[in-house]
Amino acid sequence: MKSWRTTLQIRTNEETLTSQTVTIKNGIFQGDSFSALWFCIALNPLSSILKRSKKKKKGYTIKTTNVQVNFDHLFYVDDLKLFASNKEDLNHNLQLRKTFSDDINMTFGLDKCKTCCIIKGKVQEEEGYALDEGENIESLEEEENYKYLGLYQNPLILQKDRKEEIKTKFKKRTEDILKTQLNGKNTATAINTFAIPVLSYSFGVIHWKKGGRGVIDIKNLHNKQIENLRTFFSQKAHESPMHHIITLVDRSPLHLKDTDLTPKIETDEEKISRWRNKAVHGVYRKQIDQDNIDPEGTHKWLTTPGIFAETEGFMVGIQDRIIKTRNYSKNVLKQPNITDQCRRCFQYGETIEHITSGCSALANNEYTQRHDNVCKQLHQALMKKYEITSEDQPWYTTQPQPVEENEQAKIYYNRSIITDRIRPHNRPDIVLTIKEKKITYLIDVAIPNTNNLEKKHAEKIEKYIPLAEEIKQMWHQNTVQVIPVIISSTGVIPRKLHESLKMLHMKKNMYIPMQKSVIINTCSIVRRFLNDI
Numbered sequence: 001m002k003s004w005r006t007t008l009q010i011r012t013n014e015e016t017l018t019s020q021t022v023t024i025k026n027g028i029f030q031g032d033s034f035s036a037l038w039f040c041i042a043l044n045p046l047s048s049i050l051k052r053s054k055k056k057k058k059g060y061t062i063k064t065t066n067v068q069v070n071f072d073h074l075f076y077v078d079d080l081k082l083f084a085s086n087k088e089d090l091n092h093n094l095q096l097r098k099t100f101s102d103d104i105n106m107t108f109g110l111d112k113c114k115t116c117c118i119i120k121g122k123v124q125e126e127e128g129y130a131l132d133e134g135e136n137i138e139s140l141e142e143e144e145n146y147k148y149l150g151l152y153q154n155p156l157i158l159q160k161d162r163k164e165e166i167k168t169k170f171k172k173r174t175e176d177i178l179k180t181q182l183n184g185k186n187t188a189t190a191i192n193t194f195a196i197p198v199l200s201y202s203f204g205v206i207h208w209k210k211g212g213r214g215v216i217d218i219k220n221l222h223n224k225q226i227e228n229l230r231t232f233f234s235q236k237a238h239e240s241p242m243h244h245i246i247t248l249v250d251r252s253p254l255h256l257k258d259t260d261l262t263p264k265i266e267t268d269e270e271k272i273s274r275w276r277n278k279a280v281h282g283v284y285r286k287q288i289d290q291d292n293i294d295p296e297g298t299h300k301w302l303t304t305p306g307i308f309a310e311t312e313g314f315m316v317g318i319q320d321r322i323i324k325t326r327n328y329s330k331n332v333l334k335q336p337n338i339t340d341q342c343r344r345c346f347q348y349g350e351t352i353e354h355i356t357s358g359c360s361a362l363a364n365n366e367y368t369q370r371h372d373n374v375c376k377q378l379h380q381a382l383m384k385k386y387e388i389t390s391e392d393q394p395w396y397t398t399q400p401q402p403v404e405e406n407e408q409a410k411i412y413y414n415r416s417i418i419t420d421r422i423r424p425h426n427r428p429d430i431v432l433t434i435k436e437k438k439i440t441y442l443i444d445v446a447i448p449n450t451n452n453l454e455k456k457h458a459e460k461i462e463k464y465i466p467l468a469e470e471i472k473q474m475w476h477q478n479t480v481q482v483i484p485v486i487i488s489s490t491g492v493i494p495r496k497l498h499e500s501l502k503m504l505h506m507k508k509n510m511y512i513p514m515q516k517s518v519i520i521n522t523c524s525i526v527r528r529f530l531n532d533i
Contacts, residue, residue, distance in 0.1 A: 004029055040077060046100045047075045050082075050093060059083035062245045069245045079149055080108075087129075090115075094131060112147075116140040151205060162206055170198045184312040185303040196221065204229045207253045223263035229254050230261070280332060284319040287450045288492060297493035301515050314523050318352055319490050323526060326350035343532065355529050356489040356522055357449045362529070367447070370489075370521035374445050374514045375429045376400060378485060379413055381510060382432055386411075395513075409434055419470040425463045432504070438478040441504060442468055443485060447518055450488040457496055460484035487511070491519045 004024035010017045029035035050073050059072030060083040072093065074081040080097070084090035101108050115137050117124040126139040145152040152162065173195040177187060199218060202208075203225035233256055236243035250256035266274075276285045288295050301307060317323055324333075327340040327349050342350040344361035357367065379400045383389045386409040400413040412431035419426060430443040442464045448456045461482045468480040483500045487493065493511060501510050 001026070036077075042104060042106075043075075043078065046080070046097065047073065049096055049100060053092065053096060058085055059089070060085075062242075062249060064245065064248050067241075067245050067248065069241045071242055076149055081148060090129070098131070110135050110137060113137045114140040114144075114146045150201060159207055162202070163208070166198060166202050166206065170195055173198060178309070182309070183302070183305050183307065184309065187309060200225060204252065204254050220266050223265050226254060226263045227265065230256060230263075234259075281320045281322070283321060284450075284490075292454055292494055292496070293450075294493045294495045294498065297498070297511065297515075298491065300493075300509075300512055301491055301519055304512060304516075306513075306516055307520065311520060311523050314527070315490065315519050318356065318522065318526060321352050323352050323355075324530070325352055325355065327354075328352070344529065352526070353449045353451075355526055357447060357452075359529075362525065366521075366525045366528070370518060370525065371429075371445055371447055373517045373521060374447065374485070374487065375414070377514050377517060378443065378445070378510075379411065379430055381506060382409075382411055382430070382504070385506070386434075407435070417467060417471065419467070419474060421470060423467045423470060426467055428464060428467070433475070433477075438476065440468075440471055440475065440477050440480045441483050442471075442480065443483045443504070446484065446486045447489050448486065450490060450492045453486060453488055453492070453494045457484045457486055457494070460486070485514075487515055487518050489518065489522050491515050491522075 001024060006022050006024060006029075008019040008022065028039055058070040061068060061070050063069070072083050072089075074083075082090065082093050082097075084093060097108065110131075115126070115129045116139065117126050123140075128139045129137045131137065140146060147153070152165070174191055177190045177195065180187070180190075182190060196218065200221055203222045208222060233243055233247050233250075233254070237247050238244075247256040255261050272285065276282045276289070287293065288298055302312065321328070325340075326338060326343065328351075329335045330338045330340045340349045340351075342348055342354060342359060342361075345359050347360065348354055348358065355362075373396070376398070377395045380389075380395045380398065383404060386406070388404050388406050388409065388411065402413055402415045404411045404413070410433045412428075414427065414429060415431070416427045417423075417431065428442040428444045430441075432441040432443060433439070444460050444464065446456045446460060461484060464482045468482055471477060472480040481503065483503055484496070485500050486497060493515065497511055498508070501508070
């Protein structure tokens, strides 16, 4: 250990601060797995010394009709539990422990130790246990707990109390995480690493009812833990008498005596299949399973910052169709005396799809604003790419001008194109002309519902082909291409969107801010709609 050294570093956006060299003089070198191994190697001889002792009598006995096993200690890393049939044997084992700890120059934390005397299943009141070196180990009271391997224990395992303590701690940690500004992905990661272990550590020790955990992944985690522990005891029973007899007398949640028990573990494929087969909630899953949809891009907004957790949850509710529209109230909740007619346009059924992209009463304001926000982002990106502007302002603080140009390119924004022959559709959202190459792109944005993505893409191309032909002749262009830029109202990304951005020579991840803008606007539209009682 004399050669152990380390440094501490703090990284900021500007620099990395490094401490002076820190010498590790004793204890465990935290973060170094080899150090923990050496620690176990140093303590392991104590177990052998206790096993070889000839003066000791039997410690604790587990027996069945045909099998009997005695053991006098349990040892895991630095947690030692001694068993003795009387005080004399206990004193002998404690002296062995003292001699060993003196030899390796290690102090045991006696302040964390307790003794407990049980005769015929009843805890006996004692004053504690005095060691020869003058130290004292206090006695465990009948309802007092002590920790062994991180779990509170006492002679009577109070399942109800332990469960309440675990649930309270789990709830507290989860609430603390949800109060942060983490995005959806990082919130789930934090819950899985900080809150879930509070529950999982008790699996196999505490009896949990099948329906009491709520979250399906926790149920799966419980069953995996049970299966792993059952497998461990089954394998060890062939080589260890103690493990063998435990499998014969076990009354724990592991049910080791039931050799035919197989905990149900649901695979990811089974979960997805069950989700897909749901009549209402499964519609979204079926939609993103289509070949024309990019599932990774569709869920990209969940793994990048910029959207509040409340908005994420609300959008997931929209995708799963659990928003309380009139149609949902009437046909799913089965509420009486409710019409499913839209409260705004009074023409169609008030489904979530109708609200997000199908209500004529929302078309001229809410839908237009959502559409224009995507256009502004795309316009700003094109302005920067072709160096028409060098300003780095947020897109939502700028208003695009009808015409912008320099030596490289010209950009029309929401401007009618005058042609020799009248064309009914002559106002694409953006017209980009690359001057030197004589290439023009007619860019039109659409935010339809997911089931209309393919149809809308074909409509845009068909709509602007006559204008493209006219511009090619009038402006003497080599090529005029129609580029639909289409994102679903719920953020679903079609594969053709990547093709469109690639044709415009835009960055691969350009779609992400546009996707987030659509999601935020859709959530706002639905909230305002539902508040319009």
